[in-house]
Amino acid sequence: MKRRAYHRLLFLLILSAVSWVGLSIANPQVEELSKKAGLWPAPGRDYHLTRYSPLSQINTHNVKNLDLAWSFSTGVLRGHEGQPLVIGNTMYVQTAYPNIVYALDISKGNDYKILWKYVPQQDDRAVAVACCDTVMRGISYADGKIVMNTLDGHVIALDAKTGKELWKVKHADPYKGETITMAPIVAKDKVIVGISGGEFGVRGRVAAYDLNSGRRVWLCYNQGPDQDMCYGSRTPASYKGLGVNTWQGDQWKIGGATVWGWFSYDPKLNLVYYGTSNPGTWNPYIRCSASWEECQSGRYDNKWSTSIIARDADTGELVWAFQMTPFDQWDYDGVNESILLDVNVGSKKVPALIHFDRNGFAFLLNRATGELIYAKPFVYVNWAKSWDERHARDGHTFKVTKDPTKSPWKPGDNKKDVCPSAMGGKDQQPAAYSPETGLVYVPTNQWCMDYEPAETKYTEGAPYVGANVLMKFYEHKSSVHGLSKTPGHYGRIIAWDPAKGEIKCYIDEKYPTWSGVLVTKGGVGFYGTMDGWFRAFDLKTCKVLWSKKLGSGIIGNPISFEVNGKQYIAVYSGIGGWAGLPVTANLDPNDPYGGLGATNLSLELDLYRQATMSGVLYVFSLE
Numbered sequence: 001m002k003r004r005a006y007h008r009l010l011f012l013l014i015l016s017a018v019s020w021v022g023l024s025i026a027n028p029q030v031e032e033l034s035k036k037a038g039l040w041p042a043p044g045r046d047y048h049l050t051r052y053s054p055l056s057q058i059n060t061h062n063v064k065n066l067d068l069a070w071s072f073s074t075g076v077l078r079g080h081e082g083q084p085l086v087i088g089n090t091m092y093v094q095t096a097y098p099n100i101v102y103a104l105d106i107s108k109g110n111d112y113k114i115l116w117k118y119v120p121q122q123d124d125r126a127v128a129v130a131c132c133d134t135v136m137r138g139i140s141y142a143d144g145k146i147v148m149n150t151l152d153g154h155v156i157a158l159d160a161k162t163g164k165e166l167w168k169v170k171h172a173d174p175y176k177g178e179t180i181t182m183a184p185i186v187a188k189d190k191v192i193v194g195i196s197g198g199e200f201g202v203r204g205r206v207a208a209y210d211l212n213s214g215r216r217v218w219l220c221y222n223q224g225p226d227q228d229m230c231y232g233s234r235t236p237a238s239y240k241g242l243g244v245n246t247w248q249g250d251q252w253k254i255g256g257a258t259v260w261g262w263f264s265y266d267p268k269l270n271l272v273y274y275g276t277s278n279p280g281t282w283n284p285y286i287r288c289s290a291s292w293e294e295c296q297s298g299r300y301d302n303k304w305s306t307s308i309i310a311r312d313a314d315t316g317e318l319v320w321a322f323q324m325t326p327f328d329q330w331d332y333d334g335v336n337e338s339i340l341l342d343v344n345v346g347s348k349k350v351p352a353l354i355h356f357d358r359n360g361f362a363f364l365l366n367r368a369t370g371e372l373i374y375a376k377p378f379v380y381v382n383w384a385k386s387w388d389e390r391h392a393r394d395g396h397t398f399k400v401t402k403d404p405t406k407s408p409w410k411p412g413d414n415k416k417d418v419c420p421s422a423m424g425g426k427d428q429q430p431a432a433y434s435p436e437t438g439l440v441y442v443p444t445n446q447w448c449m450d451y452e453p454a455e456t457k458y459t460e461g462a463p464y465v466g467a468n469v470l471m472k473f474y475e476h477k478s479s480v481h482g483l484s485k486t487p488g489h490y491g492r493i494i495a496w497d498p499a500k501g502e503i504k505c506y507i508d509e510k511y512p513t514w515s516g517v518l519v520t521k522g523g524v525g526f527y528g529t530m531d532g533w534f535r536a537f538d539l540k541t542c543k544v545l546w547s548k549k550l551g552s553g554i555i556g557n558p559i560s561f562e563v564n565g566k567q568y569i570a571v572y573s574g575i576g577g578w579a580g581l582p583v584t585a586n587l588d589p590n591d592p593y594g595g596l597g598a599t600n601l602s603l604e605l606d607l608y609r610q611a612t613m614s615g616v617l618y619v620f621s622l623e
Helices: 002-025 028-034 125-129 577-584 598-605
Strands: 066-073 085-087 090-094 101-105 113-118 140-142 145-149 154-159 165-170 185-187 190-194 205-210 216-221 264-266 271-275 307-312 318-323 338-345 348-356 361-366 372-377 384-393 397-402 415-418 432-434 439-445 448-453 467-472 491-497 502-509 518-520 524-528 533-538 544-549 559-563 566-573 616-622
Touching: 028 140, 066 544, 085 140, 101 145, 140 185, 154 190, 185 264, 264 338, 271 338, 318 397, 338 432, 348 439, 432 518, 439 524, 467 598, 502 533, 518 559, 524 566, 577 598
Parallel strands: none
Antiparallel strands: 066 616, 085 090, 090 101, 101 113, 140 145, 145 154, 154 165, 185 190, 190 205, 205 216, 264 271, 271 307, 307 318, 338 348, 348 361, 361 372, 372 384, 384 397, 415 448, 432 439, 439 491, 448 467, 491 502, 518 524, 524 533, 533 544, 559 566, 566 616
């Protein structure tokens, strides 16, 4: 009897172990859901962040017949970035602060019913320290759970059917200037999340939490001692000490390098990819008070700020990193998405990632090794005097020569007409990749800035910016890949050939294209503008095929899904984000430097009059 009980216990233990191993191999539910054409199961639809929908009912011939099916008011009047999720016949919506989550029954297709609503309890201190609007970039789904972040720094798992809170952990501290505005990713059985707060001198980090319990599995910093950064056996030996030695004194302790953009994940390599923000204060002289030549020598690169980092999803081990803006002098956060795709390099197909950075360069890297394939400008760039397109410095740093006349350094040193602006040649608004055309469709920013470093001192929980910035339109005669800037146009959608590194076609917009892009198998792409136009365009020609004016500026990311055999397109409308902050925060228009320079941009665009606040989800289908 005892022997039988022993064998039964042993069998159960083995079964439990097998089940656990099966879960850790991958998250099969997430991967399987992304194979179902009618769903939108993850922020970028899939782990590779392609934002590609396999649906084709809406195509280049009939998209002109697109009409409003229904709309849903979120009840929140702030910037609505991010995107809904669609799992089965349920849509999950998350608002800007206070980050309410709704579950909507959309089984009828042309209507909805609220199934449940979850309102997280938050500390209002987070609103005061949230840089660049109280936005949130979305939620994730795995194993019957909705995983969400809150602005005040919590990571929460909800029962997807009932909205019941399953677990809640504290990840960021608003009293230190930390918040969360990014969407989490679920890789295997781990919820991975970063923090915001680079303008408050916080120390950037990422952590993984167990999907089932909320227990923290690993925590890794982006600068500091090797152990803190989770260096391991696969970390290149040349990285040793760089997290401390490339900083002046103890600046690494307040060195930013936060993670507030997007995660992508390669299940085969088991690597999760993300970008890091600016290196703490915007005043470069505080981070290097040596000579100009010494500051540019590599000694003060401030690693791993403004970098792409690849980590092992199980352990957090840093496998490789690539720094795109060494010794950042412009607030060129590197947090934009990295889209995973395979590219032919010569006669060889390479597992790659492509990243369109705020510094104006498109970086194509080998995603297994971090090796640079090319770095090419995709917008007008003048901060860089020259660069090596194919070779990295020390194998892990963009090899670039800066133009001293466009590189702010000391207080009082006001550099005029620096391009691109701190908002970037592209900010976090995500691009999309179409396997049909082989092109990446990128929402870009076509403006520049004046930048003057200023004195500042670090105080925990207080702004640690140290710069006066003015966003502005700048006329120039130079061209990028044969495409000159169009006067009076602040936004541009480009179609980029990732293999050749060149623009194939583009669409100019008067107002910023601050939304993400959606591409579909029907040959149609979608995007929105800051003044509220939602447009469909031909992926082959970039010709606009359909437009609809929505109630507010569009900074959210379009998605596509299917219900009862019918295809739908959905997008949030609600102006905000850094570019829309003067409107949502009602900033004084008499101070053009307000909102870290965004106020002057709003004045040039007349956004104070042309844009109003909102928070509405619009859903479209064919008539």
